Amino acid sequence: MGRGSLVARILGGAAGLLLATGLYLGLVVVPPDAVQGDVQRIMYVHVPSIVTAYIAFFVVFCTSILYLWKRDLRLDAVAVSSAEIGVVFTGITLATGMIWGKPTWGVWWTWDARLTLTAILFTIYVGYLMLRAFAEEPLAAARYGAVLAILGFLDIPLNHLAVYWWRTLHQPSSILRPGGPSVASAMLLPLAMNFAGLILLFAYFLVERVRLERIRHRTAEVRLTRGRRG
């Protein structure tokens, strides 16, 4: 298997290039926000991170259904890899959100709808990873994981409804909204680059992590056959 494949290297390279340019534009070139000042620049990481996390969890959902149907362990490898990366991106979103919240809202944490939702999402998928770690054999881990991933994803819209009825304080979405985006046009370019960069980074991590999972499977097989012979 050697080093990463050509696809992986292209993905990684493109992600690095886009992120470097996007961050440079966002953090250095674009003037600070009229109201929030420099703090607002955290948006360039915060917003693309949560979108990438949702993409990752959607991948987990789809590959989990497919796994239960086809029973191909490669699908399960994609599911678990994507879940791990999704948890990392959700963690980044929570951390950057808190760092932004302290100077803007005056508190690290508040039970605003979107913060709460992100935290719930985080706990569901950390639970998913723990469930897999505690399963006694790999096939059970794959089946239980797939079932939990489906439940967890179906839970998201219900959580949305419940939490929004409960409270709303977060800044409303400024890009996907009726009447066009409200972000200054100079900010849109770095934001778009970071979006693309983080999604490519996710793809790169996914390819590499799936490769790692396959090596793990193979190692386990080799150990098993050796054990039988010995």
Place this chain on the structure above:
Amino acid sequence: MLGELLRRTWAMTWKDVTVELRARERINAMLFFAALVLFIFNFALGPDRETLREVAPGLLWLAFLFTGMLGLGRSFQAERENECFEELLLTPGDRESIFFGKLAGNILFMVTAEALILPLFGILYNLDIWGLLPSLALVAFLGTVGFSAIGTLLAAMTAHLRAREVMLPLLLFPLTVPVILGSVRATEAILAGGGLTEVSHWLKLLGGFDVIFLVVCPLAFEFVLEE
């Protein structure tokens, strides 16, 4: 077809209830635990009646859910400890009847505990809940069904894990946030004197949650029981 499913489901529930009536492993523990929880809250929050009144809906549901979880955990662990899992899988017919049977039993035990907690709660915390009992019972039932549907599925899953006692709550509580929020908010509004129409959106959310997971969980259950 439906008659057959109902008959098998009933057989499963009847088995669980009979075992429970003879051994009294679960329900006694649940009832005592429920009483203890109400007792402990008092020490945690102090005897100030105004504070207690404000947090009452949350306390009530924490008592319901913790007690319910205690019962859920036992529902499949008992089968495992007595090495009855294989026999359970050998029962003829669809696996769905096992799920619905276990679920009905779990709901029954949880509702029994709630029926004790609710009046005890009213007495210990001096709340005038007696006229509100029908509305509260409706909210409690809707919440209990959703919580137990996911709980029964997860209990079957976690019964096969290492560290199974720890894993059930870790998976169950994040997934049932809509149930917890909906039930607590609806209870809060009812205790504050609001009618059922005032909480209709929460009731719809609870009902919707129940329907979705009453369809999805039995389907998913087939994959959990596979050996």
